[in-house]
Amino acid sequence: EAGVAQSPRYKIIEKRQSVAFWCNPISGHATLYWYQQILGQGPKLLIQFQNNGVVDDSQLPKDRFSAERLKGVDSTLKIQPAKLEDSAVYLCASSLGVGPANEQFFGPGTRLTVL
């Protein structure tokens, strides 16, 4: 079974530029998560989707970050404009259900460097 796919794997941009990350979850997984992992820290949830609806976006900086999952499958996370402090690894994960026991399967991540 294919895992969670993410692209690109690496991205370097100048501050104030825009960037977008793409995620394709495991087939059949209704729940999709975007995490931000700053160097030396654990992942922090940015947004959680259930199908194409948002369940939790309380930690998403909405003035510059946006995310969508239009058809309930693939998802895109965008940053516009980027700041230096956005340098991090952006992880996408998916799970079969929404309950807390459900295992989250993670993608390889996108490493963003903002110069």
Place this chain on the structure above:
Amino acid sequence: AQTVTQSQPEMSVQEAETVTLSCTYDTSESDYYLFWYKQPPSRQMILVIRQEAYKQQNATENRFSVNFQKAAKSFSLKISDSQLGDAAMYFCAYRSWGRTGTASKLTFGTGTRLQVTL
């Protein structure tokens, strides 16, 4: 708010030996789940082991086992017969149902980097 603390930034173990990684958490809830995730260098994060708070029996998965002390809010991971492939960042994480009936977010600690030496 729930917090997860991993007080050991780095640990080292010799191959074939046993190592224990520590984790403490803070919560006012009684029903929750605890996890250990492994993140190898440049590879994706995978679930190592999961513990349900209402189960008194400690979870085990092959060479990995936990020591769950609910009253002390402690959740340590023991790796037996350590192998070179065990070298990675290990994250302790917490999740519950939350007060509104929907699952709370997965809250991670800051991680412990495990080195395995020959």
